[in-house]
Amino acid sequence: MNTFDRVVMGGLLLFAVSSAFAAEGQKVFSQGGQNPAAMACMSCHGPDGMGMAAAGFPRLAGLPAAYLSKQLNDFRNGSRKNPIMEPLAKALSDDEITAVTTLLAARPAPPAGDLRRQQMASDPVEALALYGDWSRQIPGCVQCHGPGGGGLGQHFPPLAHQPASYLSAQLNAWRDGSRQNDPDQLMAGVAKAMTDAEVKAIAAYFASAASQEGK
Numbered sequence: 001m002n003t004f005d006r007v008v009m010g011g012l013l014l015f016a017v018s019s020a021f022a023a024e025g026q027k028v029f030s031q032g033g034q035n036p037a038a039m040a041c042m043s044c045h046g047p048d049g050m051g052m053a054a055a056g057f058p059r060l061a062g063l064p065a066a067y068l069s070k071q072l073n074d075f076r077n078g079s080r081k082n083p084i085m086e087p088l089a090k091a092l093s094d095d096e097i098t099a100v101t102t103l104l105a106a107r108p109a110p111p112a113g114d115l116r117r118q119q120m121a122s123d124p125v126e127a128l129a130l131y132g133d134w135s136r137q138i139p140g141c142v143q144c145h146g147p148g149g150g151g152l153g154q155h156f157p158p159l160a161h162q163p164a165s166y167l168s169a170q171l172n173a174w175r176d177g178s179r180q181n182d183p184d185q186l187m188a189g190v191a192k193a194m195t196d197a198e199v200k201a202i203a204a205y206f207a208s209a210a211s212q213e214g215k
């Protein structure tokens with residue numbers, strides 16, 4: 001083999017490996033993993049990975065791969081509790097987790113609004129989202145979750161385009177201790193400082209079209 005052949009062969013091999021990897025991610029998503037307990041993701045998270053708002057199943061499409069695989073590992077190690085996802089995450093292999101989270105992260109994320117801290121808030125709920133409440137040590141949600149709650153980097157997940165019932169369930173899980181997987185208890189502190197009414201209202205706010213279109 002001359003150098004040219006070797007480069008071509010290397011490229012073909014890389015292509016074969018990466019397309020086999022993409023195929024594995026697609027298989028886990030639409031048919032499930034090797035272990036039958038690792039059920040197909042799309043049956044609950046939707047055929048496009050956009051979630052099912054009526055059932056409170058979250059969207060996974062366009063979420064960062066590092067965040068998604070962290071959540072699956074947290075369901076495995078018990079720092080995040082859920083009767084459906086705990087056994088399911090335990091049934092996935094490490095390779096299946098890498099493949100399916102890479103596939104999901106590559107899906108296009110729906111656009112979020114451009115609501116930032118510099119903007120005027122039109123009501124107390126929007127004020128909490130944009131600026132927080134320093135008298136209770138709550139920073140504005142968009143400070144970590146990005147403009148419009150669209151997500152930021154690999155570790156701050158989007159709040160926009162998630163079902164309101166899912167968002168409030170997560171805030172309540174931090175309040176009652178069934179979700180304890182946040183770095184430095186950032187979210188536990190935020191959620192515990194909020195009232196029941198604020199949890200409901202902020203979840204509805206980020207799930208609503210208004211937060212996503214901006215003003």
Ligand code: HEC
Nearest residue numbers: 028039040041043044057058068071072082084085100169
């Ligand atoms: C039978 C329904 C069901 C199936 C099948 C399912 N999920 Fe889930 N998934 C859920 C529910 C319900 C939640 C919300 C759990 C909670 O409230 O903490 C969830 C949450 C998640 C989360 C956390 C999302 C976030 O924003 O933090 C990830 C990641 C996830 N699922 C990945 C998967 C993957 C990957 C598959 C396929 C291998 C899968 N799920 C299959 C029901 C399901």
Ligand code: HEC
Nearest residue numbers: 139140141144155156157167170171181182186187190202
């Ligand atoms: C100091 C940074 C920070 C601030 C401020 C913050 N968050 Fe978070 N939030 C995080 C991190 C980090 C995570 C992911 C934790 C993990 O790894 O599971 C998260 C996760 C969440 C989740 C779970 C999302 C999912 O897909 O499961 C919700 C809901 C949430 N935050 C709501 C809020 C709301 C509402 C506010 C404002 C009142 C807020 N956050 C303010 C850092 C922050």
